[in-house]
Amino acid sequence: MCGIIGYIGKQNAPNILLKGLSKLEYRGYDSSGIAIISKNDINIIKSKGKLINLKEKLKNNKINSKLGIGHTRWATHGVPSDINAHPHLSQNKQIAIVHNGIIENYLSLKEELELKGYHFISDTDSEIIANMLEYYKEENFLNTINKTISRLEGSYALLIINKDDPNKLFAIRNESPLIIGINNEEYFIASDIPAILEWTKNIYYLNNKEVAILKVNSINFFNNKKEAVIKKISKITWDYEVAKKNGYEHFMLKEIFEQPNAVKDTIKLRIKNGLPNLDIKLTEKYLNVIDKIYIVACGTAYHAGLNAKNLIENLIGINAEADIASEFRYRNPLINKKTLVIILSQSGETADTLAALRLAKEKGAKVISIVNVVGSSIARESDEVIYTWAGPEIAVASTKAFTTQLSVIYLLVIQLALLTKKIAEKEAKSLIKEVKSIPKKIESILKEKSKIKEIAKFFYHDKDAYYIGRGRDYYIAMEGSLKLKEISYIHAEAYAAGELKHGTIALIEDNTLVVAVCSIEKLLPKMISNIKEIEARGAKTLVITNSKEKIGTYNFIIPEINNYFTSILTVIPLQLLAYYIANYKKIDLDKPKNLAKSVTVE
Ligand code: AGP
Numbered sequence: 001m002c003g004i005i006g007y008i009g010k011q012n013a014p015n016i017l018l019k020g021l022s023k024l025e026y027r028g029y030d031s032s033g034i035a036i037i038s039k040n041d042i043n044i045i046k047s048k049g050k051l052i053n054l055k056e057k058l059k060n061n062k063i064n065s066k067l068g069i070g071h072t073r074w075a076t077h078g079v080p081s082d083i084n085a086h087p088h089l090s091q092n093k094q095i096a097i098v099h100n101g102i103i104e105n106y107l108s109l110k111e112e113l114e115l116k117g118y119h120f121i122s123d124t125d126s127e128i129i130a131n132m133l134e135y136y137k138e139e140n141f142l143n144t145i146n147k148t149i150s151r152l153e154g155s156y157a158l159l160i161i162n163k164d165d166p167n168k169l170f171a172i173r174n175e176s177p178l179i180i181g182i183n184n185e186e187y188f189i190a191s192d193i194p195a196i197l198e199w200t201k202n203i204y205y206l207n208n209k210e211v212a213i214l215k216v217n218s219i220n221f222f223n224n225k226k227e228a229v230i231k232k233i234s235k236i237t238w239d240y241e242v243a244k245k246n247g248y249e250h251f252m253l254k255e256i257f258e259q260p261n262a263v264k265d266t267i268k269l270r271i272k273n274g275l276p277n278l279d280i281k282l283t284e285k286y287l288n289v290i291d292k293i294y295i296v297a298c299g300t301a302y303h304a305g306l307n308a309k310n311l312i313e314n315l316i317g318i319n320a321e322a323d324i325a326s327e328f329r330y331r332n333p334l335i336n337k338k339t340l341v342i343i344l345s346q347s348g349e350t351a352d353t354l355a356a357l358r359l360a361k362e363k364g365a366k367v368i369s370i371v372n373v374v375g376s377s378i379a380r381e382s383d384e385v386i387y388t389w390a391g392p393e394i395a396v397a398s399t400k401a402f403t404t405q406l407s408v409i410y411l412l413v414i415q416l417a418l419l420t421k422k423i424a425e426k427e428a429k430s431l432i433k434e435v436k437s438i439p440k441k442i443e444s445i446l447k448e449k450s451k452i453k454e455i456a457k458f459f460y461h462d463k464d465a466y467y468i469g470r471g472r473d474y475y476i477a478m479e480g481s482l483k484l485k486e487i488s489y490i491h492a493e494a495y496a497a498g499e500l501k502h503g504t505i506a507l508i509e510d511n512t513l514v515v516a517v518c519s520i521e522k523l524l525p526k527m528i529s530n531i532k533e534i535e536a537r538g539a540k541t542l543v544i545t546n547s548k549e550k551i552g553t554y555n556f557i558i559p560e561i562n563n564y565f566t567s568i569l570t571v572i573p574l575q576l577l578a579y580y581i582a583n584y585k586k587i588d589l590d591k592p593k594n595l596a597k598s599v600t601v602e
Helices: 015-021 050-058 105-115 127-135 140-152 240-244 251-257 259-267 284-289 298-316 351-364 377-381 402-420 426-434 438-446 450-459 472-488 499-502 521-535 566-585
Strands: 003-008 032-039 041-048 066-071 095-100 156-162 169-174 177-181 186-190 202-205 210-215 218-222 294-299 320-324 339-345 367-373 384-387 464-469 491-496 513-518 540-545 554-557
Touching: 003 015, 003 095, 003 156, 003 169, 003 210, 015 032, 015 050, 015 066, 032 050, 032 095, 041 050, 041 095, 041 156, 050 464, 066 095, 066 156, 095 127, 095 284, 105 127, 105 491, 127 140, 127 156, 140 156, 140 169, 140 210, 169 186, 177 464, 186 210, 251 259, 251 566, 259 402, 259 438, 284 402, 294 351, 298 320, 298 339, 298 402, 298 472, 351 367, 351 377, 367 377, 367 402, 377 384, 402 566, 426 438, 438 566, 450 554, 450 566, 464 472, 464 499, 464 521, 472 513, 472 566, 491 499, 499 521, 513 521, 513 566, 521 540, 540 566
Parallel strands: 294 320, 294 339, 339 367, 367 384, 464 491, 464 513, 513 540, 540 554
Antiparallel strands: 003 066, 003 186, 032 041, 032 066, 095 156, 156 169, 169 210, 177 186, 177 202, 210 218
16 A cells, blocks of 8 residues: 655655655556645645656755655545645645554544535545544644544544644554654654665554654553553564565565455445445446446456356346456457446556457447556546555566456446345345455454465475366366466466366376365365365375365365355455465576566556
8 A cells, every 4th residue: 555754853854755755666557646744834745656756756855854754655535746746735824744554534524524614625535634633633633633533433543743732743553553663862754664675674653543743752652542652662573675574585485474454454444224235336237237247357367257257147137257358359259339348457557458458448348447546548538437445466477457457347246236226235234244244354364374384285396287277167167277377487387177077177186186166065076076186196186175075185164154244255266276385396486588567468
């Protein structure tokens, strides 16, 4: 997500802020900015695009200041632009803030402030915080802060500067991380450790709802009851490379473990009173005219698309087809005004997927896209876009983008099924309850990572592996085999389990790894006979299942969940399996050979 930096001390703040922001560039961002106090005035310099644009604007800056805040923005609300970049100023220009996180009730707070005469210039949720602080402003700024944060629902790491308190910097944290580095009489505040490692390894961690008030040579901490809090200094042991991955060995492992929060962030603002509440303009009238839905994507996104096809046909009853974009765009697909096209893409820049979108629009289809990068080409050219809020995905192998795509698909299919009266509100609520349980269930799978790590040890020397499944489990078998191929370079093939005996089973030898995904109850007996057939030929099987039966050579049991949604759980052990096998092979798995994070060429 966003990157935050703050400084108060003896050095010139703009230089420190720029250096700190440059240490956060690896996280991915689309705009940046700083705010400094000098001669009792707040100066804000910010720019869309890369940090080089901000540095250009600061080149002729002669403002000297010992105090300031900075921000790199990964857009979630509002496209990347100078106006949407942080810092944000209150209407009276007395208060500047930078924010990392999502304010869940920002729309209602924005309406409340507009009724009180406030005008907003950005599309962000963060700007309401600056005006809320102005609205609650009083002599004791700690009271102002406490009143403001008592109104905020959601996650925030906040840095605030206040013209009336020009020698103080205020830091507040709730859910989004915030650390305070100390070095002699200087303080460096940041959203994560890499930003300040250059200056200090001595840090304070802020706990939820704690406020820090920093002056040039003092710092005071308060809890949300305004009671003073004494804190111990912690010593960072990481170097910069390790710190960028938040202590994980690779970005991929960090992003696998970010999935519970990424899914939570993606769904929580889109469920209201127990029902899906996606902000899309598809009407019942429009949907009743639709006679075909294409879901188009590449790679991992295509596997999410296959899941979408299956759920659309099962829950909405409209004919759906999942297509690989590079095929779709050349096979002259039958499209007209009665066709809805759903585009899936993490980067929003994949050339084949963008070309497929343009073809669909040319032929008269309405296009909805599910994208992770705000303001990307696919997002901009779609009729409607639903963003996944996975945060920047750095590793080439896609993990949290996939599970957040699935979570959006679940909400979308339930919402459209409700809209077209294919399911009653009662069923929709029970399905949504299941969707809300997903983050915790992913967490419980991740807690058993060592089981997968142990199993991976037996197979990392292998040259071949096969992944099998039926229905939605087959699509996860495809995703699991792609993960293994792209980061361990082991040849892995996914097969519809019922198809294996029509040829490929000839390749099964002693100790061949076959991963079987079997989470669909009605297909379990068939899967068990496929597994037995394969084991009879010497294969070792890893079975990913919700059944309590001991089916394979190795078994990984996923938590119970409605059968429609098992894919978002069965994929997790397969992500871990690929990761640990590749790691045992000592491959640079964040940047696998021959691959790019976004395939912007055809
Ligand atoms: C998945 O691990 C790969 N990195 C790749 O298949 C990727 O999913 C594909 O290139 C599509 O990318 P997109 O989601 O950004 O469009």
